[in-house]
Amino acid sequence: MARGHHWRPVWLAAGAWLLSASASAAQPYAGPLFDAHLHYNDEACVHDAPAPGCPHPLSDVLARMQRNGVRAIIANSRPNDGTKALAQAREETRAAGVTVVPFIRLYRDRADYNNWFRDPSIAELVRTELTQGTPSGPYRGLGEFHLYDSANAQGAIARELMVLADRQDLAVLAHVDDEAVEQLMQHVMDARQQVRSDLPPGRPKTDQPPWGAATREAVERGGPVLIWAHTGIGGTPVARVDELMARFPRLMGELSYRPGLTCENGQLCPDWRALILKYPDRFLIGSDTWINQRWLYYDGLMQGYRAWLGGLPPEVARAVGWDNGARLFGLPDPGERP
Ligand SMILES: [Zn+2]
Numbered sequence: 482m483a484r485g486h487h488w489r490p491v492w493l494a495a496g497a498w499l500l501s502a503s504a505s506a507a508q509p510y511a512g513p514l515f516d517a518h519l520h521y522n523d524e525a526c527v528h529d530a531p532a533p534g535c536p537h538p539l540s541d542v543l544a545r546m547q548r549n550g551v552r553a554i555i556a557n558s559r560p561n562d563g564t565k566a567l568a569q570a571r572e573e574t575r576a577a578g579v580t581v582v583p584f585i586r587l588y589r590d591r592a593d594y595n596n597w598f599r600d601p602s603i604a605e606l607v608r609t610e611l612t613q614g615t616p617s618g619p620y621r622g623l624g625e626f627h628l629y630d631s632a633n634a635q636g637a638i639a640r641e642l643m644v645l646a647d648r649q650d651l652a653v654l655a656h657v658d659d660e661a662v663e664q665l666m667q668h669v670m671d672a673r674q675q676v677r678s679d680l681p682p683g684r685p686k687t688d689q690p691p692w693g694a695a696t697r698e699a700v701e702r703g704g705p706v707l708i709w710a711h712t713g714i715g716g717t718p719v720a721r722v723d724e725l726m727a728r729f730p731r732l733m734g735e736l737s738y739r740p741g742l743t744c745e746n747g748q749l750c751p752d753w754r755a756l757i758l759k760y761p762d763r764f765l766i767g768s769d770t771w772i773n774q775r776w777l778y779y780d781g782l783m784q785g786y787r788a789w790l791g792g793l794p795p796e797v798a799r800a801v802g803w804d805n806g807a808r809l810f811g812l813p814d815p816g817e818r819p
Pocket residue numbers: 518520625710769770771
């Protein structure tokens with residue numbers, strides 16, 4: 482009896498060891514990566530300044546992407562010069578195997594973080610950038626923008642830019658909470674409703690939108706793609722993320738800084754694993770290089786993603802690592818890791 486009593490914990494321990502050994506034995510994901518949250522801000526490089534104004538020149542940031550198998554990026558920067566520098570460097574980015582998907586940042590400087598949603602000059606900035614485009618083509622999205630207080634989602638410019646994104650098929654990269662996700666989506670629905678009720682009297686108000694091809698296409702697309710930066714950085718419960726994913730088919734979750742994402746051995750926690758398996762085509766990875774320290778740890782960040790992606794079924798790992806981002810912007814398959 483004493484013997485059995487002693488054996489039991491040994492078996493339990495062995496079982497736990499086997500579990501953790503099998504988790505850590507998963508091979509890291511080795512396919513291409515789409516970095517869906519990259520900043521090339523002026524702390525990293527002021528583009529007309531020599532070093533030390535540019536601790537991370539283009540050659541440095543592209544080398545970091547290349548050696549980590551990052552084959553495409555959502556590029557945005559404060560101010561927009563960094564994005565333009567990346568978009569302009571067509572030879573260098575091609576040589577590094579990196580496709581640049583440019584987004585318009587809504588900030589000229591740090592003061593704009595807390596005021597953009599009510600500042601008409603930001604909407605003007607966006608319209609000007611949209612008209613100009615970038616050396617590698619049109620902008621594909623707006624953001625990253627922040628709403629630290631979800632009430633600010635009601636700001637006139639937040640509303641205006643969501644409607645603009647909807648009409649022009651621009652994606653939105655938003656660092657917001659779950660309530661603000663709902664409010665931003667509601668702006669789009671309200672604007673469509675408004676167009677319906679503005680129809681001349683006597684015209685039948687049907688669900689069939691009669692107000693022009695651009696808006697009709699927007700309706701058919703089902704609203705703008707909203708990439709939720711961090712997917713709830715304040716720790717939005719997984720059940721709530723699930724609810725929003727179900728309600729908004731074009732909501733995508735970007736997973737940098739997401740609390741509670743990984744557990745033992747850098748593998749996904751069970752609730753997140755279940756959520757990603759439930760919505761394999763809705764999640765993205767990102768570096769969020771908002772300060773230079775993130776550039777210094779870029780290798781480690783990408784290795785961390787590769788570790789937990791490797792614990793997923795191969796087709797899901799490939800979807801989250803690459804396919805989901807590539808599909809949003811129509812990028813060609815880059816093949817395997819260069
Ligand atoms: Zn960011």
